[in-house]
Amino acid sequence: MSKPADAGSRSRALAARAISAVIDEGRSLDAALATLPADLPAADRSLCRMLAYGTLRDHRRLDAMLAPRIQRPPQPLLKALLLVGLFQLEAMRVPPHAAVHATVGATVELKMGKARGMVNAILRAHQRSAPTLADDHPGLLHSYPDWLADAVQADWAEQGDGVLAAGNQRAPMHLRVNLRRTTRDAYLQTLLDADLRADPLALCVDGLTLAEPVSTEQLPGFANGLVSVQDGAAQLAADLMKLADGQRVLDACAAPGNKTAHLLERADIDLLALDIDESRLATHAATMKRLGLACHERIADAAQLDDWWDKQLFDRILLDAPCSGTGVIRRHPDIKWLRRASDIAQAATRQRALLESLWTTLAPGGRLVYATCSILRAEGSDVVAEFIAQTDDAREVVIAADWGAPEPVGRRIAPGEQGFDGFYYAVIKRAGG
Amino acid sequence: MAILEILHFPDPRLREITTPVTQFDAALSSFIDDMFETMYDAPGVGLASTQVGDTRRLAVMDCSDDKSQPIVMCNPRILWTEEAETVDEGCLSVPDHYDRVTRYRRLRFAAEDRDGTPYEMGAEDLLAQCVQHELAHLDGGLYIDKLSRLKRQRIRRKLAKAARRAEETS
Numbered sequence: 224m225s226k227p228a229d230a231g232s233r234s235r236a237l238a239a240r241a242i243s244a245v246i247d248e249g250r251s252l253d254a255a256l257a258t259l260p261a262d263l264p265a266a267d268r269s270l271c272r273m274l275a276y277g278t279l280r281d282h283r284r285l286d287a288m289l290a291p292r293i294q295r296p297p298q299p300l301l302k303a304l305l306l307v308g309l310f311q312l313e314a315m316r317v318p319p320h321a322a323v324h325a326t327v328g329a330t331v332e333l334k335m336g337k338a339r340g341m342v343n344a345i346l347r348a349h350q351r352s353a354p355t356l357a358d359d360h361p362g363l364l365h366s367y368p369d370w371l372a373d374a375v376q377a378d379w380a381e382q383g384d385g386v387l388a389a390g391n392q393r394a395p396m397h398l399r400v401n402l403r404r405t406t407r408d409a410y411l412q413t414l415l416d417a418d419l420r421a422d423p424l425a426l427c428v429d430g431l432t433l434a435e436p437v438s439t440e441q442l443p444g445f446a447n448g449l450v451s452v453q454d455g456a457a458q459l460a461a462d463l464m465k466l467a468d469g470q471r472v473l474d475a476c477a478a479p480g481n482k483t484a485h486l487l488e489r490a491d492i493d494l495l496a497l498d499i500d501e502s503r504l505a506t507h508a509a510t511m512k513r514l515g516l517a518c519h520e521r522i523a524d525a526a527q528l529d530d531w532w533d534k535q536l537f538d539r540i541l542l543d544a545p546c547s548g549t550g551v552i553r554r555h556p557d558i559k560w561l562r563r564a565s566d567i568a569q570a571a572t573r574q575r576a577l578l579e580s581l582w583t584t585l586a587p588g589g590r591l592v593y594a595t596c597s598i599l600r601a602e603g604s605d606v607v608a609e610f611i612a613q614t615d616d617a618r619e620v621v622i623a624a625d626w627g628a629p630e631p632v633g634r635r636i637a638p639g640e641q642g643f644d645g646f647y648y649a650v651i652k653r654a655g656g
Numbered sequence: 657m658a659i660l661e662i663l664h665f666p667d668p669r670l671r672e673i674t675t676p677v678t679q680f681d682a683a684l685s686s687f688i689d690d691m692f693e694t695m696y697d698a699p700g701v702g703l704a705s706t707q708v709g710d711t712r713r714l715a716v717m718d719c720s721d722d723k724s725q726p727i728v729m730c731n732p733r734i735l736w737t738e739e740a741e742t743v744d745e746g747c748l749s750v751p752d753h754y755d756r757v758t759r760y761r762r763l764r765f766a767a768e769d770r771d772g773t774p775y776e777m778g779a780e781d782l783l784a785q786c787v788q789h790e791l792a793h794l795d796g797g798l799y800i801d802k803l804s805r806l807k808r809q810r811i812r813r814k815l816a817k818a819a820r821r822a823e824e825t826s
Contacts, residue, residue: 225754320721320722
């Protein structure tokens with residue numbers, strides 16, 4: 224009798240499919256994992272996610288380990304499965320024989336049963352003698368494309384290696400307590416009662432960090448809006464806005480609505496939330512409903528003022544600009560392989576255009592908070608510094624804070640610092656008023 | 657030790673009905689070692705003599721993940737069974753095919769080990785399934801006999817095609 228194609232094989236096969244969707248079809252990992260079968264048991268689902276995340280984090284290194292063992296490139300899905308196999312042997316606490324067996328079994332799941340001998344041979348050969356890779360090449364060592372490894376090294380100097388390595392760590396789960404519904408201490412107790420350990424985030428007044436990530440269904444009161452999932456770095460935006468009741472506020476790139484909600488939890492403001500993406504703005508509306516918050520929502524490109532602006536000036540603007548996402552690679556390892564070098568300049572152009580357009584909607588004396596989850600200067604300090612230099616009534620408000628490090632303009636946070644995602648913030652004030 | 661060739665459906669030798677093992681000697685022991693090696697290499701959890709072209713009534717099994725539970729069954733017979741269930745099953749003689757079949761979840765069987773010493777053993781889940789699968793082999797049966805004729809023909813065509821392709825490439 225053959226070895227049964229067990230659940231372990233199914234997880235491996237599904238992980239290989241998700242990886243191939245990212246690498247070969249350019250889809251996001253979130254989108255690829257959203258199509259996992261509904262009947263997949265929770266344990267297999269979490270194993271599949273772990274395999275997909277881990278293999279994508281390590282993709283370049285694993286690829287380099289596979290290369291000497293194959294004569295010609297295998298078909299994409301088979302290659303993804305081989306990498307999943309190597310990842311387990313390299314990095315997971317799965318007994319090697321179980322990893323090999325389940326991965327070989329996955330060939331049948333993927334209707335590539337003819338390749339089972341090849342998969343078996345390659346994984347067993349790796350088990351016998353894993354190749355050693357050169358460790359003096361940052362892109363290979365940390366598994367990043369060269370252009371990105373080089374850009375990070377150039378921007379972060381001696382911190383570069385640490386920043387690249389931090390992008391491969393698993394991220395903690397941070398929460399934001401809805402202060403309109405409860406207090407941080409009360410919610411900490413609620414978590415404790417549910418046997419979930421958490422600690423306050425020192426630098427975020429309404430933030431918590433969970434000892435172990437859980438699904439939102441397991442979070443007490445999540446559906447009722449007691450709490451949201453949001454990285455601590457993103458929670459800093461609300462402080463920088465210096466909100467007061469009655470202010471007219473714009474959130475220019477608002478979806479999925481975590482930062483918008485945070486602003487509304489903090490003060491009674493008149494807030495307009497814009498987003499260019501209709502489906503993402505639908506998520507935004509769901510977030511508002513869950514948290515019991517209200518604001519105006521509109522689908523529009525914030526840079527096209529004629530499409531949406533009623534000529535009423537804003538006291539505060541949050542520009543959480545679209546960016547490369549290089550600061551959140553630890554949560555989205557697919558970013559490493561989906562971005563191209565040219566995307567950075569394109570993002571910077573868009574960021575600059577948004578700043579310029581929105582500036583005219585800001586009241587004299589008002590403040591604009593510029594944020595990105597990028598760790599590259601080209602999307603951070605460079606954009607804002609150039610804008611301030613070329614705009615008569617734009618003044619930098621120097622951020623005095625215990626997080627991050629000062630940049631030529633603004634502050635940036637290295638991924639992993641305080642447990643935070645990599646982030647960039649600048650505060651700009653409009654003169655007069 | 658050696659890895660033996662596993663016969664594939666529809667090889668007529670898979671339909672042989674085996675005869676009881678009577679000679680428990682070094683040659684038998686060595687053949688059993690080869691069967692284990694062949695089974696582990698496949699990889700399988702059970703292998704019957706007919707699958708490697710032998711007609712002695714014996715099979716080997718190991719349902720563990722780490723080769724830690726090898727079982728030799730010479731002249732096996734099932735004593736009792738209970739609780740039929742439908743499970744996925746595959747056979748080393750029907751490569752790359754799995755199907756749903758009905759098997760008993762628990763059973764007890766009697767057999768002799770490689771030295772001819774009789775023993776009895778209870779089995780459940782995968783091991784019970786495997787005992788039933790291997791016993792069928794020893795009477796010339798295959799699990800696909802339980803499937804519809806249409807399905808069996810489809811498998812036969814698929815295997816014939818795969819065999820032709822293997823021949824062309826070799």
